[in-house]
Amino acid sequence: MLEPLARIGRDPATGGYVRDAWSEVDMELREWFAGEAARRGLDLREDRNGNLWAWWGDPAGRPGVVTGSHLDSVRQGGAYDGPLGVVSAFAAIDLLKNRGVTPGRPLGVVCFTDEEGARFGVPCMGSRLLTGAVQPDRARALTDDDGDTLADVMTRAGRKPYGIGRDDETLATVGTFVELHVEQGRGLVDQGRPVGVASTIWPHGRWRFDFRGRADHAGTTRLADRDDPMLPFARMVLAARASAERRGVVATVGKVRLSPGNANAVPGRVSAWLDARGADERDVRDLVAELAEGLDVQEESWTPVVCFDAELRDRLARVAGGDTPAPILPTGAGHDAGIMAAAGVPAGMLFVRNPTGVSHSPDEHAEQADCESGVVALADVLEDLCR
Ligand SMILES: [Zn+2]
Numbered sequence: 001m002l003e004p005l006a007r008i009g010r011d012p013a014t015g016g017y018v019r020d021a022w023s024e025v026d027m028e029l030r031e032w033f034a035g036e037a038a039r040r041g042l043d044l045r046e047d048r049n050g051n052l053w054a055w056w057g058d059p060a061g062r063p064g065v066v067t068g069s070h071l072d073s074v075r076q077g078g079a080y081d082g083p084l085g086v087v088s089a090f091a092a093i094d095l096l097k098n099r100g101v102t103p104g105r106p107l108g109v110v111c112f113t114d115e116e117g118a119r120f121g122v123p124c125m126g127s128r129l130l131t132g133a134v135q136p137d138r139a140r141a142l143t144d145d146d147g148d149t150l151a152d153v154m155t156r157a158g159r160k161p162y163g164i165g166r167d168d169e170t171l172a173t174v175g176t177f178v179e180l181h182v183e184q185g186r187g188l189v190d191q192g193r194p195v196g197v198a199s200t201i202w203p204h205g206r207w208r209f210d211f212r213g214r215a216d217h218a219g220t221t222r223l224a225d226r227d228d229p230m231l232p233f234a235r236m237v238l239a240a241r242a243s244a245e246r247r248g249v250v251a252t253v254g255k256v257r258l259s260p261g262n263a264n265a266v267p268g269r270v271s272a273w274l275d276a277r278g279a280d281e282r283d284v285r286d287l288v289a290e291l292a293e294g295l296d297v298q299e300e301s302w303t304p305v306v307c308f309d310a311e312l313r314d315r316l317a318r319v320a321g322g323d324t325p326a327p328i329l330p331t332g333a334g335h336d337a338g339i340m341a342a343a344g345v346p347a348g349m350l351f352v353r354n355p356t357g358v359s360h361s362p363d364e365h366a367e368q369a370d371c372e373s374g375v376v377a378l379a380d381v382l383e384d385l386c387r
Helices: 024-039 083-098 125-131 136-141 150-156 187-191 230-247 281-292 310-320 336-342 368-385
Strands: 043-046 052-056 064-070 107-112 174-182 195-201 204-212 250-259 269-277 296-303 328-331 347-352
Touching: 024 043, 024 052, 024 107, 064 083, 064 368, 083 107, 083 174, 083 368, 125 136, 125 336, 136 150, 174 336, 174 368, 187 195, 187 347, 195 310, 195 368, 204 230, 204 281, 230 250, 230 269, 230 281, 269 281, 281 296, 296 336, 310 347, 310 368, 328 347, 336 347, 347 368
Parallel strands: 064 107, 064 174, 174 347, 195 328
Antiparallel strands: 043 052, 052 107, 195 347, 204 269, 204 296, 250 269
């Protein structure tokens, strides 16, 4: 079932995916989702923030059990991060129908919009807007690499950007949320198990560092006369690595924007994005504070530690594990399930083994048999929760 979806937004040169929110590729992914919902007779809705919901049963007045994930991707990402959760959701519904199960509660499949934040820099935008974790004014004004705002691109896609923001009506339909996701690490490989359950999501954030200098000729400007912002930028990257090693956290500079960006000119400006995460919030905060001293830094997002609902977590581990409870693991990756949990929705996650642990890369992989174990585990969990 990943097959037809795997053709949408794939860069043939690299095998990686580019699936920016509100792009033409995103529109194709939405059509795919609508088609899968229609084929199963599910009732499709799009909320004010662009999240898609496909319902088996009517959640009006009776909160349902919701599963799903996202279809957007980091740039040059893999086939599984996001899509595996959406495809498994539909496959689990098929399995329940084959088992002759009629859920005692409404059962929904969600596709959250813009989970990766590849285009506008803020991850989990769909779930953050839904739960009010990001202010609509701020979201509307975010710009992409072309200088278009979120409001511009939503308008172009036929949506109403002035309608975005916390949506209590939609939130009220979600009684429980379970997200299945490919593991982004090697925890399950080490334990020799195909499916696991999330315990916590590490606190994490993104910060933009702006270094300003003076653009100048690379040949005729003497070194002593230069004001080159690349130098403090380079020092920041090295300091981030050293500080992260010292504190036992992770820090990454994965995106840089140069202006004017000529090979034969001293740059006038460098903007760089730092991503930092760790088990302990204080270590992450201290790292950023240390790096930010004397620099121009904007916090673009911050997500405190998320502890998933303990009762639900244990129930998932029991039901999804078969004979022995599924292993329970923390993760350094952010997810919509974390945003929902932070908003007070009972939420949990199932992870499917990733043999290499590689993620956010075309090399991301999960074995077919493990994906099938994931679908069975998800179906078992949904059947249990919908009783
Ligand atoms: Zn994901």
